[in-house]
Amino acid sequence: MLCGVRTKAFQSGRGPLSPGSRAGLGAAVGLLALVSAVEVADGRAANYIALMVAGPFLAAALASWRVVLGVGAAATVLGAAFALGERTVSLSTAVAVAGIALGTAMAAATAAVRERQAEQIAELSKLAAVAQQAVLRPLGPQVGMLSVAARYISSTATAEIGGDLYEAVDTPYGVRMIIGDVRGKGLDAVRLASIVLGSYRHVAYERADLRAVVADLDRAVARSVGDEDFVTAALVEERGGTLTIVNCGHPAPLLLRRGAVIPLEPPAPAPPLGFMPVVRPRVERLEPGDRLLLFTDGLGEARRDGEFFPTADRAWRLLGHGTVGDGLASLEAALVEWVHGRLDDDIALVLMEYRGSRTGLTAAVPSWEVGAAES
Known part of the structure; x- marks a missing residue:
């Protein structure tokens, strides 16, 4: 009887069940089977059928409201069958069967509300992902004479959204990159990250000196945040x-x-940025094959059992092989394994490889010397 009700209720019209619905259905069917076995073993008196109302409520925790209704229908039919098996149907037995039907309606309503909330959360997560992608454009695989790859690792599975930022542009002054981290999380952090990136994508082409770029970005941040908000950046x-x-x-x-x-x-x-930084440039001469890793502080703060991820110790083994994209994939895999899949903060990663100067070009003057010459 239970199998027949289940077939009608759960295989009609809506395609395969979701994993949650299957789990809820399995638990509820197991409960109904257990109560039914106890009733059969107890004899003709229907002493335990009221427990069947737990079936639809158990299903409501994970399954859709349609599955809950199916479970409730099965529980009501089983309860009525055991009640009719008595010599004389007592008032308490009739009330128990009616309680199963009422409980089914309540459980189905609860499941419908839960489903609606889950759909809203899923939609917000999709919007968050779209917002993140609009802020962080894909990088690479090549910008100027650099091979470039970027990766954003979210600390939450439900919403890939945060204040980490990066960009790489090929300007008249060379390839310029930025990586930064906005204080805070959520939409406010994304808003500020978009302001920084929007300003950077403009001034990176206009300012010959990186210190002037920093000054412009600092003013953009100061106009847009409160006294305690800021953006770290390299x-x-x-x-x-x-x-x-x-x-x-x-x-x-x-x-x-x-x-x-x-x-x-x-x-x-x-x-x-936001606190009027006065920066001093560091200048290095690159060699072909050099790689540079830019990252946000989520990487430095990743730890397990109080031990931080040994980024510097493992960087060459993880990042020094294959393409820059392969290197970041290896770093992410090692990091997730280290923290057992639990990150406390979002992480932005950018890895670049210098392939050598364009032929026929003389050595360029770095931006800090250009700025000094112009002043």
């Missing part, structure tokens, strides 16, 4: 094999060269 310029880095309170990029990993710390610390 700006990188590659021009004719010369690498110039300015850092505004951000983790230092890592230079990977011939098996060595070199943190490119700034000559002097500077506060984040």
Whole structure:
């Protein structure tokens, strides 16, 4: 009897069941089968049928309202069958059967509300992903003479949204990249990240000196945030094999060269954007095959059992092989394994590889010298 009701209720009209519906249905059917077995073993008196009302409520925790109605119909039919098996149907037995039907209606309503809320959350997650993609455009695979790959690792499975940002553009002053991290999370952080990136995509083409780019971005942030909000950022310029880095309170990029990993710390610390940073550039001469890892502080803060992920120790083994995209994939896999899939903060990663100067070009003057000459 139970199988017949289940076939009609659950295989009509709506295609395969979702994993949640299958789990809820399995648990509810198991409960009804257990109560039925106890009733059969107890004899003709229907002493336990009231327990069948738990079936639709159990299904409502995971399954759709249609599945809940099917479970409730099966429970009501079973309860009525056991009630009719008594010599004389008592008032308490009739009330129990009616209670199963009423409980089914309540459980189905609860499941409908839960489904509606789940759909709204799923829609918000999709919108969040779209917003994130609109802010963070895909990078690479090549920008100027650099091979470039980027990756955004969300700390939550439900919404890939946060304040980490990155961009790479090929300008008259060389390839320029930025990586940054907005204080906070959610839509406010995404709004500020979009402001920083919008300003950067304009001024990176207009300012010869990276320090002027920093000043413009600082003003854009100051106009858009409160007193306690800020954006850490590192700006990188590659021009004719010369690498110039300015850092505004951000983790230092890592230079990977011939098996060595070199943190490119700034000559002097500077506060984040929004606090009027005065930056001093660090200049390095690149060699063909050099790789540079830019990252946000979520990577430095990733830990398990109080032990932080050893980024510098494992960087060359993870990032020094294959394409830059392969390197970031290896880093992400190792990181997720290290934290057992539980990250406390979002992480943005950008990996670039210098392939060598364009033939026929003389060595370019880095932006900090251009700015000094113009002043």
